[in-house]
Amino acid sequence: MSTDALIMLRRNFKHTARNPVTVFNAVLLPVVIMLMFVYMLGNAFSVGVKYIDYATPGMILLAVAYGLGATAAEVNDDMTKGIINRFRVMDVSRGAVMTGHVVVTMLRSLISIAAIIGVAFGLGFRPSAGFGDWLAAVGVIVAACFATSWLTVAIGLAAKTPQSAAMATVPLVLLPFFSSAIVPAAKMGQGVRQFAEYQPFTPIIESLRGLLAGSPSAGYVIAALAWCAGIGIVGYVWAVTTFRKRV
């Protein structure tokens, strides 16, 4: 990473640290949702295994999604508040500006994922994954974070106001609920089931579920990585072209 990118990263990091709402949305909210599902609703679902073991991979993805709104708003803020012109006149590369946002979003997601996993263990989460499985799971998580971060940066660049940027990420936040995160897709009604089976979050969650249970499914892992690569490339190209058009 270039020095400029590191400087921008430090700036974005301070922003996150000074914005309690961001931290709440990214870290606490997913934990609260997990507690709600596991304690209140978990017993009502029969998923074949202990509910906490079933739900944790889905909650990990939920944690990724919840951090995105803040990034979209912040990216848009940079573009609409004139500071971007200052950076341009100082010859700060667009790469550095965007990389700063992507890396901070990923770090924020990873912190909230660590919190989710920690709380999950407290709630009785007992994965049977070996070291290699854990490593692969982390790889899938990082790939998902990376891909959604670029997509979110693009959304932030394309939006007209910080508010509409944050709104535009809502579908991303809702997607995990319409996947196999909470209950298996097979238990859903006609229409929703097909949607859940074919949307990107389901293979990502299923691959994590398999890896953490110690019985990975190569099909899901490949599908998950393919989705991540696709989303990442679309997000990156969209971000770069929008950036060029905008400034």
Added chain:
Amino acid sequence: MRTSDIAASGLWKAFGDKVVLDGIDFDVAAGSVFSMLGPNGAGKTTTVNVLTTLLKADAGTVRVGGHDVATETREVRAAIGVTGQFAAVDELLTGRENLRLMADLKRVRSAGQVVTGLLERFDLAESADKLASTYSAGMRRKLDLAMTLVGGPRIIFLDEPTTGLDPRSRRTMWDIVRELVAGGTTVFLTTQYLEEADHLADRIAVLDQGRLVAQGTPGELKRQIPGSHVRLRFTSIHELDAAARLLAGATQDDENLTLRVPGDGGVKSLQALLSLLTEHSIDADELSVHTPDLDDVFLALTGRANTEVSAR
């Protein structure tokens, strides 16, 4: 002869069908203040954006600091500092951190010292560790300008630096610009206020609908526009005639019973005028002092009133 730091020739820019800059030529000597005066929508900000590499012109050439803005962007950027119309400070950082960010991006050596120096110079030391979002408009502008000065750019662009500031902050801003010029910096500034251009600039260019309608020193420009005058209103045509006979060079308006007396509007000349009237027992009903403003400049230079200029 001093070299020129900014030279624009045949600058032309259109957004779609709308021509924003219609062939502009000007020259700014190194170490001088050049002010572009014009109402909202005249093309001032577009000019600044072209000069500072943020926007490409459709035709014409611009050299800044001896480099072509279109082909030697990097060299131009290294020589300039820009303060835009809207304060470009990072609100979630403190004043000190904002300056530090600039110093880091410019790879300034002993950045801490540079930052502290600027905070003191701009009277921001007390609020240095508060978030910029808590700053007043005047403080934000000062911080914005301080950020522009990090690294000591040779040529500085200020786009309407005092719009929206209270009179006191405006004076502070003017003092800072004067200091900069005393230190050898070249300053290009845009403004809507004739008074500001008059106070600061070595040369003024008047921009109207994308064209420069006049250019020169403040003195030269003021000779082209009606000077300040005192307006006297009388209750009868008899008194108006008497006063007009007394004050040579005054312009008489029979319909409104007013008399326009050229003069600087200063206390001394007013006293002299009033005592002259008293001496001859002429009773003026009303007196007002009129100093030329942007409206007069536009009326004189373009033959039409400038409707867009904001009231001050």
